[in-house]
Amino acid sequence: MNRKPISLFASVSAALAMSLAISCSDHIPARDYSIPPMPAYASLTSNPKLPDPFLFMNGMRMTSKDEWKYRRAELAALAQEFEYGYKPNTPSSAVTGSFADNRVTVSVTDNGKTISFVCSITYPTTGSKPYPAIVGIGGSNLNNTALLNMGVAIITFPNNQVAQQTNGSSRGKGLFFDMYGSDHSASATMAWAWGVSRLIDALEKTPAANIDPARLGVTGCSRNGKGALTVGAFDERIKLTIPQEPGAGGAASWRISDAQLAGGKTVQTLSQIVNENVWFRQSFSQFSKTSDKLPFDQHSVLALCAPRALLVIENTSIDWLSPVSSWNTAHAAHKVWQALGIPDWMGFSQIGGHNHCALPDSQLPELRAYVEKFLIGTGTGNTSIMRTDGGFTVDESTWIDWTVPSLN
Structure with a gap:
């Protein structure tokens, strides 16, 4: 990929790292970046539009097809955090x-x-x-x-x-x-x-x-x-x-x-x-x-x-x-x-x-x-x-x- 859009993210805690491993289980590609901590409900802002699927959580937007696997991993984490619950990373x-x-x-x-x-x-x-x-x-x-x-x-x-x-x-x-x-x-x-x-x-x-x-x-x-x-x-x-x-x-x-x-x-x-x-x-x-x-x-x-x-x-x-x-x-x-x-x-x-x-x-x-x-x-x-x-x-x-x- 041309750039690593997640490079500005802070490192995650051990607990969050575990949850991220769960969110990307079952053959979702390995990442060379860290998904940011999931936001709290109270920090979410209203958006009447359908959210932009190409926009990373740090505000940067996709520029290459290869970046989709990283953005997809973010979306998978968000979906589990707020809608579906977490899928255990069973070996x-x-x-x-x-x-x-x-x-x-x-x-x-x-x-x-x-x-x-x-x-x-x-x-x-x-x-x-x-x-x-x-x-x-x-x-x-x-x-x-x-x-x-x-x-x-x-x-x-x-x-x-x-x-x-x-x-x-x-x-x-x-x-x-x-x-x-x-x-x-x-x-x-x-x-x-x-x-x-x-x-x-x-x-x-x-x-x-x-x-x-x-x-x-x-x-x-x-x-x-x-x-x-x-x-x-x-x-x-x-x-x-x-x-x-x-x-x-x-x-x-x-x-x-x-x-x-x-x-x-x-x-x-x-x-x-x-x-x-x-x-x-x-x-x-x-x-x-x-x-x-x-x-x-x-x-x-x-x-x-x-x-x-x-x-x-x-x-x-x-x-x-x-x-x-x-x-x-x-x-x-x-x-x-x-x-x-x-x-x-x-x-x-x-x-x-x-x-x-x-x-x-x-x-x-x-x-x-x-x-x-x-x-x-x-x-x-x-x-x-x-x-x-x-x-x-x-x-x-x-x-x-x-x-x-x-x-x-």
């Missing part, structure tokens, strides 16, 4: 895997305890071993027949065992919290992300499963779509992330959804979601009436998947998902892939006229193009996809006061 050596009857058993020994969970695998009857695979958070709601016919295996991840999500009383319950304590900062979605990372560790050590750990995608719908995004954002071994109708806490910006609610739309907002369930860390509720104080928004979380592939699937027929918010948020996130010179590595498809979590046939070509190109590795189809059937416009004048930098 791969703590994980073992075994395979039998089309199931992988993942065992983890850490923090003086051992937990195990089982992931079932549905194999294709075409393609070559070891197979690429899509991990479904609680299962896949994509066109699974089409995926199998493309030679892609489907792995079902038991997210509700790893971290419960029944309602607000579920906080701190599940295998993750049995290991790390019921008072751990991690939300349910971050606990699921940790669990999928441990699944990948196990697959890397279990060739009998006939799954290629270098060609893994992740998906999930609705609440599990929020989880799929968290998985893809915090483990670089996920090559393709496909959150399906994740709505608030997924594709929809907290700021824009608040504006939609104020305008009379029935959409899910931050103030509602923190009381409904445990998908975000407990302290996230402090932003219930101040989402504009967040030093990031969901466009930045989507961007944590860059430069890997991301396909967001949304639905214009369900107002609760805040389709206007998702449309604008996706365009803000897409600017990161644009700056990196790979705009066709991030797509957004928003089609209505169907039930929640039911993939219509009209979106199958887009799914196929992304899976073939980024997961199977042989596709040449069009992945330049930014479409909605809602007739929405992109309101940059209201939400964006920054430009896409020309990066070296």
Whole structure:
């Protein structure tokens, strides 16, 4: 890189250094700089716009593509500090895997305890071993027949065992919290992300499963779509992330959804979601009436998947998902892939006229193009996809006061 924009930052304490190691776990690149200490809530200032994803915490802006990994590490730390809770930096050596009857058993020994969970695998009857695979958070709601016919295996991840999500009383319950304590900062979605990372560790050590750990995608719908995004954002071994109708806490910006609610739309907002369930860390509720104080928004979380592939699937027929918010948020996130010179590595498809979590046939070509190109590795189809059937416009004048930098 041409410069180290973090060189002005003070050194961090041992405790913060530990948290930064956590925030960059599971194959986020090593850094040669220090992320600054996380700001306190009281020091955050109001910003009604979507925060600039290219602006470092020290006020300097990216000038080269290589700097994205450093800015991404900052965003990952901020997202964990304020929204998701921290993902433990569990070593791969703590994980073992075994395979039998089309199931992988993942065992983890850490923090003086051992937990195990089982992931079932549905194999294709075409393609070559070891197979690429899509991990479904609680299962896949994509066109699974089409995926199998493309030679892609489907792995079902038991997210509700790893971290419960029944309602607000579920906080701190599940295998993750049995290991790390019921008072751990991690939300349910971050606990699921940790669990999928441990699944990948196990697959890397279990060739009998006939799954290629270098060609893994992740998906999930609705609440599990929020989880799929968290998985893809915090483990670089996920090559393709496909959150399906994740709505608030997924594709929809907290700021824009608040504006939609104020305008009379029935959409899910931050103030509602923190009381409904445990998908975000407990302290996230402090932003219930101040989402504009967040030093990031969901466009930045989507961007944590860059430069890997991301396909967001949304639905214009369900107002609760805040389709206007998702449309604008996706365009803000897409600017990161644009700056990196790979705009066709991030797509957004928003089609209505169907039930929640039911993939219509009209979106199958887009799914196929992304899976073939980024997961199977042989596709040449069009992945330049930014479409909605809602007739929405992109309101940059209201939400964006920054430009896409020309990066070296």
